[in-house]
Amino acid sequence: MKKVAIIMGGYSSEYKISLTSGNVVFNNIDSSKFTAYRIHIFKEKWVYVDQNDAEFPIDKNDFSVTVDGTKINFDVVFNAIHGTPGEDGLMQAYLELLNIPQTSCDYYQSALTFNKRDMLSVLKPYGIKTATSFYLNLGDKINVEAILEKVGLPCFVKPNKSGSSFGISKVKTTEEFLPAIESAYKEDDEIIIESFLDGIEVSVGVINYKGKVTVLPITEIVSENDFFDYEAKYLGKSQEITPARISEEMKEKIEIVAKRAYEILKMKGFSRSEFIIVDNEPFMLEMNTVPGLTDGSILPQQAQEAGISLPELFENAIELALQN
Template sequence: MRPVNDQILAVVYGGYSSEFEISVKSGRSVAGWLRNAGRNVYEVIISRKGWWALDPSADGQEQRWPIDRNDFSFTPEGREKITFDKVFITIHGDPGENGRLQAYFEMLGITFSGCSSLCAAIAFDKYACKSYLRDSRAHLGNDILLHRGDLYNPEEIKNRTGLPAFVKPCGGGSSFGVTKIHSLDELDAALNSAFAESDTAIVEQCLYGREIDCAVFDDEYGPHALPLIEIIPRREFFDYEAKYNGASSELCPAPLPEEDRVRIQNEAVMIYHRLGCSGLVRMDFIYGPDNKPYFLEVNPNPGMTEASLVPQMVKAAGMSMETFLTGLIDRAGEK
């Protein structure tokens, strides 16, 4: 493999889900930070219409060259074929967060950032992820799984989760398809919204407490938790408007006593190890009045725009995004 500063990196974004536009913003931010660090970066956009490498020309006009999916390369007109040494995946949702793209790169033998295909597939599916953690010491709320087309008894769901409850697509992010229901009359519409994003849905107990997010990454010394963020939504929950349109306050580092901070970070590191994560992930918790961090979900490819949570955590840790991201991509493939 070429020396670090000579390596050709691909930052991949886009995807096939409702999170396409958010992924584009994340990917362009990551590409910019890596270029600031002196790295040789091409942006690769994936959509249902095709895969393209974006090649800015000297006059600033962006050119698109189709990706050859046989070896994940591209050939600009009049130039030699370009292959990539490593790939930084910033797709949120299908196919870059659910293990499909990771499996493709594993088959080609191309090094990429983040979790393996198996880990990503488990982590991205909310019910599968919680099932993987049930015999660990992780604190989990009650839930029930439904497949599209399943017959279900609303009263049984209520007895399992109570009301209010959250209805979520098992595979999805950015709160697309998520509904908080207060009565069983709202269940059918909530499930329809969830099934618009995924073939499976999870109905979860509504947990009360403080919403705390923790990102974990690994280096040569093992996994480390970044400073915590407390989310204070100005809406009923941390939905799309709260996440991306300013309808929330985000406190970083979270104003927690040291003992509570350590408890949540240790829980996140335990879950990271239990799932077999690598690279960077972000986890969402509800810190209950019983001083237990209740796990909600893990994001294998968290948002990476300048306004996203992870860049705030990195800044609070005293690092630049350039240093942090180059560390992630340089370590990719070492585990």
């Protein structure tokens, strides 16, 4: 029976969400086919956590664990870490060096997509539309007038490399701009400032299912808040409508763009991309390569709408990783 290490936690503000995702994976893996192990990855410790919540340290030399004198080596890693080091390429590179297969994309694709600025820059030449944007690195001189002249108001100020809407602000006035910059810098040393796109927000899951790149049913996001922020995502302050209330023509247009982005970037595993529909055109905001996998998360909702259960979704990811 294959031994599956489910890595969860991480070093970012998203660690609690990751722990929830990881436990959902743990509870939905077919125990007749796989032996699953919960592995908590934190800056201060990497540990295997058994069903009694006892902790056993991971040997980072070969990503193994010793329990009651028996050394356990894992056949495959299921990556459920949102943010660093699971979504920015670090774990992928480490596991590749150890020749341990894992369920998410490769280290380069992970690092590229985690950096919103770089990913959008790669996709733009292929005709994929994006918002007007401006970039800042920590320490750069901030010319508020020049930036706002380019992107306009309202605009969004975002950490360039983070998820779950941590550090994101919708700026409506000039006075709100610098405080939004400070908030974003608490999450990352790079910032992306984007023009406000007034339209329908949708989320699109693309996965490799049984060897075929598959676009899942599209979800329409209707936030009770000013935008799809942390509260909207995780505290019930939004409606997530699957399938989205859009025309068949628009659905096909978005599916083509989402699948094309997945293939251009040579993705593997799960992805969930966000788009805003403006004047009948989809504008891409970002791509998540380790999306939320909780019962209420968008990608599992989409899979369910497509007739794919959580056990089937997770088993497929494990089997594809083992094949690769």
